[in-house]
Amino acid sequence: MSDFSPGQRYISDGEAELGLGTILNVDFRSVTVLFNASDETRTYSSKDAPLTRVVFGSGDRVESSEGWVLTVEDTKEQRGLITYIGVDEQGELKELPEPKISDRMQFHQARDRLLTGQIDRNDWFNLRYRSLQIMNRLQRHPALGLSGPRIDLVPHQLFIADDVSRRRLPRVLLADEVGLGKTIEAGLILHRLLQTGRASRALILVPESLTHQWLVELLRRFSIDVTLLDEQQCAELDRAQNPFESRQLILASQQWLFANPHRQAQATGSHWDMLIVDEAHHLAWTPEGGDTGYQTIEHLANVSHGVLLLTATPEQMGPDSHFARLKLLDPQRYPDLDTFQAEEQRYSHVAEAVEALDAWPEDACRRDTLDAILDDADSQSLLDQLAAADTPEDQTRLRQSLRRHLLDRHGTGRVVFRNSRRHVEGFPERRLHVHELDMPAPYQRMLKKLDRDEDYLDELLIDTGLDHPDVLLYLEETQTALDRERMNGDGTPWWKTDTRVEWLKQWLKQHPGEKALLICHFADTARELSAGLQVLTGLHVPVFHEGMTLIERDRAAAAFAEQDASEGSPLLICSEIGSEGRNFQFCHHLIMFDLPPHPDQLEQRIGRLDRIGQRFPIDIHLPIFPDSPMARLLNWYRDGMDAFSFPHGIGSTLFDEFGDRLADSLLDADDIQALVSETRERFDVLIQERLAGRNRLLEMGSQNPAHAEQIAAQIEELDNDPTLPKYLDQAFDIFGVDTRDLDGGLTYLHPGGHMVEGLPGLIRGEEGFTMTLSRETALSRDDIQRLSWEHPLVQEMLSHMATGAMGNTALGLLQHPSIPGGRVMLEAVFCTSTPAPSGIHVGRFLPPTTVRVLVDESGNDLSNSVSFGGLAKNLQHVKKGIARNLIKDRHVMVRELMDQADTVAERALSGVVRKAHEEMTLTMDAELDRLTALAARHGSVPEAELSLLRDEKAQLDDAITQSRLRLDAVRVILTVDAHQ
Numbered sequence: 001m002s003d004f005s006p007g008q009r010y011i012s013d014g015e016a017e018l019g020l021g022t023i024l025n026v027d028f029r030s031v032t033v034l035f036n037a038s039d040e041t042r043t044y045s046s047k048d049a050p051l052t053r054v055v056f057g058s059g060d061r062v063e064s065s066e067g068w069v070l071t072v073e074d075t076k077e078q079r080g081l082i083t084y085i086g087v088d089e090q091g092e093l094k095e096l097p098e099p100k101i102s103d104r105m106q107f108h109q110a111r112d113r114l115l116t117g118q119i120d121r122n123d124w125f126n127l128r129y130r131s132l133q134i135m136n137r138l139q140r141h142p143a144l145g146l147s148g149p150r151i152d153l154v155p156h157q158l159f160i161a162d163d164v165s166r167r168r169l170p171r172v173l174l175a176d177e178v179g180l181g182k183t184i185e186a187g188l189i190l191h192r193l194l195q196t197g198r199a200s201r202a203l204i205l206v207p208e209s210l211t212h213q214w215l216v217e218l219l220r221r222f223s224i225d226v227t228l229l230d231e232q233q234c235a236e237l238d239r240a241q242n243p244f245e246s247r248q249l250i251l252a253s254q255q256w257l258f259a260n261p262h263r264q265a266q267a268t269g270s271h272w273d274m275l276i277v278d279e280a281h282h283l284a285w286t287p288e289g290g291d292t293g294y295q296t297i298e299h300l301a302n303v304s305h306g307v308l309l310l311t312a313t314p315e316q317m318g319p320d321s322h323f324a325r326l327k328l329l330d331p332q333r334y335p336d337l338d339t340f341q342a343e344e345q346r347y348s349h350v351a352e353a354v355e356a357l358d359a360w361p362e363d364a365c366r367r368d369t370l371d372a373i374l375d376d377a378d379s380q381s382l383l384d385q386l387a388a389a390d391t392p393e394d395q396t397r398l399r400q401s402l403r404r405h406l407l408d409r410h411g412t413g414r415v416v417f418r419n420s421r422r423h424v425e426g427f428p429e430r431r432l433h434v435h436e437l438d439m440p441a442p443y444q445r446m447l448k449k450l451d452r453d454e455d456y457l458d459e460l461l462i463d464t465g466l467d468h469p470d471v472l473l474y475l476e477e478t479q480t481a482l483d484r485e486r487m488n489g490d491g492t493p494w495w496k497t498d499t500r501v502e503w504l505k506q507w508l509k510q511h512p513g514e515k516a517l518l519i520c521h522f523a524d525t526a527r528e529l530s531a532g533l534q535v536l537t538g539l540h541v542p543v544f545h546e547g548m549t550l551i552e553r554d555r556a557a558a559a560f561a562e563q564d565a566s567e568g569s570p571l572l573i574c575s576e577i578g579s580e581g582r583n584f585q586f587c588h589h590l591i592m593f594d595l596p597p598h599p600d601q602l603e604q605r606i607g608r609l610d611r612i613g614q615r616f617p618i619d620i621h622l623p624i625f626p627d628s629p630m631a632r633l634l635n636w637y638r639d640g641m642d643a644f645s646f647p648h649g650i651g652s653t654l655f656d657e658f659g660d661r662l663a664d665s666l667l668d669a670d671d672i673q674a675l676v677s678e679t680r681e682r683f684d685v686l687i688q689e690r691l692a693g694r695n696r697l698l699e700m701g702s703q704n705p706a707h708a709e710q711i712a713a714q715i716e717e718l719d720n721d722p723t724l725p726k727y728l729d730q731a732f733d734i735f736g737v738d739t740r741d742l743d744g745g746l747t748y749l750h751p752g753g754h755m756v757e758g759l760p761g762l763i764r765g766e767e768g769f770t771m772t773l774s775r776e777t778a779l780s781r782d783d784i785q786r787l788s789w790e791h792p793l794v795q796e797m798l799s800h801m802a803t804g805a806m807g808n809t810a811l812g813l814l815q816h817p818s819i820p821g822g823r824v825m826l827e828a829v830f831c832t833s834t835p836a837p838s839g840i841h842v843g844r845f846l847p848p849t850t851v852r853v854l855v856d857e858s859g860n861d862l863s864n865s866v867s868f869g870g871l872a873k874n875l876q877h878v879k880k881g882i883a884r885n886l887i888k889d890r891h892v893m894v895r896e897l898m899d900q901a902d903t904v905a906e907r908a909l910s911g912v913v914r915k916a917h918e919e920m921t922l923t924m925d926a927e928l929d930r931l932t933a934l935a936a937r938h939g940s941v942p943e944a945e946l947s948l949l950r951d952e953k954a955q956l957d958d959a960i961t962q963s964r965l966r967l968d969a970v971r972v973i974l975t976v977d978a979h980q
Contacts, residue, residue: 004031005080007099013050020105036103052117057895063102070096110808110970117884124807125971126872131801132850139847143714145192148790150221150778154612155708156419157181161188162711169945170306171329175418179647182310186276191222197838199273201248206278208253223792226251244270258293268299275304280311285324301328417702429617432644437499439625443475469663472629477522495532500623515570516589519605523547523575530573545575558783584608586780588616595633599651629666640679650686731797747771760792810971811883812875821977825856826897830905831968836959840952846916846960851908853901861904909965917960924953
C-alpha cells in the first residue's frame with residue numbers, strides 16, 4: 001500500500017496549474033485528489049501517481065486557508081499529516097495543520113518549485129540566465145530605445161531624439177524643414193520614452209488626412225500599436241467610460257476633436273505622459289486669444305507631462321505664430337509677445353559669437369565678440385584653454401565644448417529644434433523630365449466646350465460630382481463620370497485612347513530592369529490604369545490605394561520591392577494618398593500621371609523617393625498635354641515656385657495667397673502667365689527671408705555631429721551584436737517557433753504546434769512573417785520585419801523568461817574525471833529587486849542585476865572558479881520523473897545549500913549597490929548643475945523641471961539604497977563517476 005493519507009497536500013506533476021491538491025481517498029489501486037482552487041478532481045493509480053508531496057521547511061512562508069501567513073520554524077508529524085509551527089505576521093507563535101494550507105497557494109518562486117519537484121529543462125534554465133544578463137546590459141546601454149526602430153541613422157534625427165528623450169520635462173517644438181523627418185523624430189522620442197518607462201500614455205493629434213499615415217508610420221517604423229479613436233469607436237464604448245481612458249496610446253483627428261466639446265472635456269480629463277500635435281502651425285492665435293483648436297491644445301498641454309509640437313519652420317509662421325507655439329510649451333517662460341520679441345533680438349549676437357568661435361583663435365580679433373557673450377568664469381576659462389591649446393586635437397575638443405556651452409546657455413535650442421537642408425547631407429538631386437503628348441480627341445472636345453460655354457463648367461461639376469479644379473485637371477475621371485452619368489459614351493475605356501498610356505508602355509520597354517513608382521490622383525484611375533496595362537501588355541502591375549486593406553498593400557509593396565526581375569514588377573501604381581507613409585527609395589524613377597492641386601501634395605509625392613540615403617538622382621517624369629489645365633498647373637509649380645528642384649516649404653504659403661486665382665486661371669493661358677510672374681516675385685522674397693537666417697541660431701543648436709556620430713556608433717553596436725542571432729536560435733526552439741531560411745539572409749517564422757501563446761505577430765494556426773536582422777534590408781522591404789533587441793517579439797521572449805516561472809528550476813548531471821561521483825552542487829541565480837516608479841528609469845543605474853552563486857556540499861564557493869557557460873555545456877539532461885526523485889532524496893541537503901548560497905549572494909550585494917549609487921550621484925549632480933546654470937542665465941529651464949530632477953534624484957537614492965536580492969533561479973547538480 002502507498003504512503004498516501006487523506007488530508008495530505010500534493011501538486012500534480014503534469015498539471016501544476018490546478019493548484020494545491022488534497023488527498024480525499026486512497027486504496028490499494030488508486031488515489032483521489034481534490035484540487036479545490038480549480039474545482040477539479042483527479043484519480044490516479046496509487047503505484048505511479050504523478051504527484052509530488054508539498055513539504056515546507058524552516059524559513060518558508062506558508063499561507064493559511066484563512067489568509068494569514070506563517071513563517072515556518074519547526075514541524076511535527078502525526079498519522080501521516082504534518083503540522084507547521086512558526087510565527088505569523090504579528091510575531092505570534094502559531095500552528096498550521098497541513099489540511100489548513102490555502103488551496104490557492106502558488107508555487108512560482110524558484111525555491112518552492114524546486115522543493116515541490118517542479119523541475120524544468122536545463123536549456124530553459126540556460127536561456128533564463130542569458131535573458132537576465134541581456135536585459136541588464138540593454139537597460140544600461142546608451143542606445144536603449146533608439147536601436148529598434150526601422151529608420152536610417154540620420155545624425156540630426158538621432159541627436160534631437162536623444163536630447164529630448166533624456167529630459168524630465170520633454171516639451172519642445174520640432175520645426176525642421178519639410179522632408180527632414182519631424183515625424184521620425186517624434187516617433188523616436190515616443191519610442192524611447194516607452195522603452196525606458198518614462199511614458200506609458202500618449203495622445204497624438206494629427207490632421208484628418210494624416211491619421212492613416214501616422215498609424216502606418218508608428219506601426220511599421222517603431223512597432224508602436226496605437227488606437228485610432230473616432231466618434232464611431234467612442235459610441236461603441238460603454239457610456240460610463242471615458243473613451244480616452246480605454247487605451248494607453250491614442251491617435252485622433254484634430255478636426256474631429258476640435259469640433260466636439262464633449263470629447264475635448266473627456267480628453268483633457270485624462271492624464272497624458274506625452275501629447276504630440278502635428279501641423280501645429282495651423283492653430284490660430286492672436287494676442288486676444290486662440291481659436292478652438294488652439295484652446296483645446298492649450299488645455300491638453302496643461303494636463304500633459306510632455307508635449308511635442310510638430311510645425312512648419314519659424315520663418316513660415318511669423319513671429320506671432322511662433323510665439324504662440326512656444327507659449328503652449330511653457331507659458332511662464334514666454335508670458336507675452338513683446339518680451340519674446342525683445343529676447344529674439346539678442347539671438348543674432350549669439351549667432352555671431354558662434355561664428356566667431358569657429359574662426360578663432362586663428363582670427364585673433366574675434367576674441368572681443370566672444371568676450372561680449374561668454375562673460376561667466378567657466379566660459380572664460382575654456383576660452384583661455386583654447387587660446388593656449390597647441391595641438392589641432394585639443395583645439396577641436398575645446399572648440400566643441402565651448403560651442404555646446406555657448407548654445408546651451410545663450411541659445412534657444414532647449415525649446416525649439418530646427419534643421420534645414422543646407423546643413424543636412426544625403427539628399428539626392430532632382431531632375432524633371434516633361435514629356436509632351438498629343439491630347440486625345442475626347443479631352444479636346446471637352447476643353448473646347450468649356451472654352452465656348454461658360455455654364456458648362458457648372459454642368460460638369462453637377463454631373464461628375466468632382467470638385468473644381470479636379471474636373472479640369474483629371475480629364476480621364478471627368479470623361480468616365482460623364483459617360484457613366486449620361487450613358488452616351490461609346491463604351492471605350494479612357495485608357496485605350498489616352499496617349500499617356502501608350503507613352504507609359506514605351507517607357508517600360510526603354511527601361512528594362514528599372515523600377516518606377518507611378519502616382520495618380522484618384523484610386524479609380526490607379527485601378528483602371530493597372531487593368532488597362534494588363535490588357536495591353538500582359539504585365540501584371542500591382543496597385544496601391546487607400547481602399548485596400550493593410551495586408552493587400554503589403555502584398556503590393558512586396559511585389560514591387562522584389563528585386564528578381566522575373567518575380568517583381570517594374571511598376572507600382574499608387575493613388576494620391578495610397579502611398580503615404582511608405583518608403584520606396586530603392587527606386588529613383590517617379591512617374592506623375594497627373595499633378596495634384598496643392599503644392600504640399602506635390603512635395604509628398606516626390607518625398608516617397610527623395611529621402612535621406614537615396615543613392616541615385618530622382619528622375620521625375622511628367623507626361624503632359626500642351627496647352628491643357630495640367631500644363632498650366634505645371635508652369636505655376638515649376639516657374640512660379642521652383643517646386644521640383646528642392647522642398648522649400650513655401651508652397652503652402654503661396655497656395656494660401658494665390659490658390660483661388662490659380663483655379664480660375666487653369667483655362668486662361670494669359671492669366672496663368674501673369675499669375676506665374678506674381679508668384680515668382682513673392683517666392684523670391686520668401687526665399688530671401690529664409691536665407692537671411694533670422695533663425696540661424698536655431699539651426700546651430702539643433703545639431704551636434706560629434707554626439708550624433710557617437711549615438712549612431714552605439715546603435716550599430718547593438719545592430720551587430722553577435723549575441724542576438726544565437727539568442728534567437730535558442731529562444732525560437734524553446735518557445736516553439738518554427739523557422740525556415742530563405743534567400744538573402746531572410747528567415748520565415750511560423751507558429752509551431754506547441755508554440756507558447758502570446759508571442760507578438762505569431763498566432764497558432766495562422767501564417768507567420770519574414771524577418772531579417774539587417775537594418776538595410778528592412779528599410780528596403782516594408783513587408784519584412786527587422787528583429788532587434790527592441791522588437792516586440794524579442795522583448796516578449798526576454799520578459800517571459802525573466803519574469804515568469806519558466807526555467808527557474810533545473811537539475812543536471814555532471815560527469816568530470818577530476819570530480820568524484822555522488823557529490824551535490826547548487827547553482828543559484830539571484831537578481832536585484834529595486835522597486836521604484838517606472839518614470840525615474842532606475843534601470844540605467846541599477847537594472848535587475850544577476851548574482852550567480854555556485855556552492856558544493858562541502859561549503860566551498862565555486863562561483864568565480866567555474867563559469868556559467870563552462871558548466872552548462874557539460875551538464876547532462878535528466879528526465880523529469882527521475883529529477884523529482886533525486887530532489888526528494890536530497891531535500892535536507894538542498895535546503896542547506898540554498899541557505900549557504902543566500903549568505904554568499906548577500907555579501908556581493910553591497911558592492912553592486914555602492915557602484916550604482918556612485919554612478920547615479922555623479923550623473924544626476926552634473927545634470928542638476930548644468931540646468932541650474934541655464935535657469936540662472938535666462939530662465940530657459942523652468943523651475944518645474946529642476947524640481948522634477950531633484951525629486952528624481954531623491955527617489956533614485958532611496959530606491960537604490962533599498963535594493964534587495966531575490967532568488968530567481970536554482971539548479972541542482974549531481975556528479976556521476978566518469979566511467980558511468
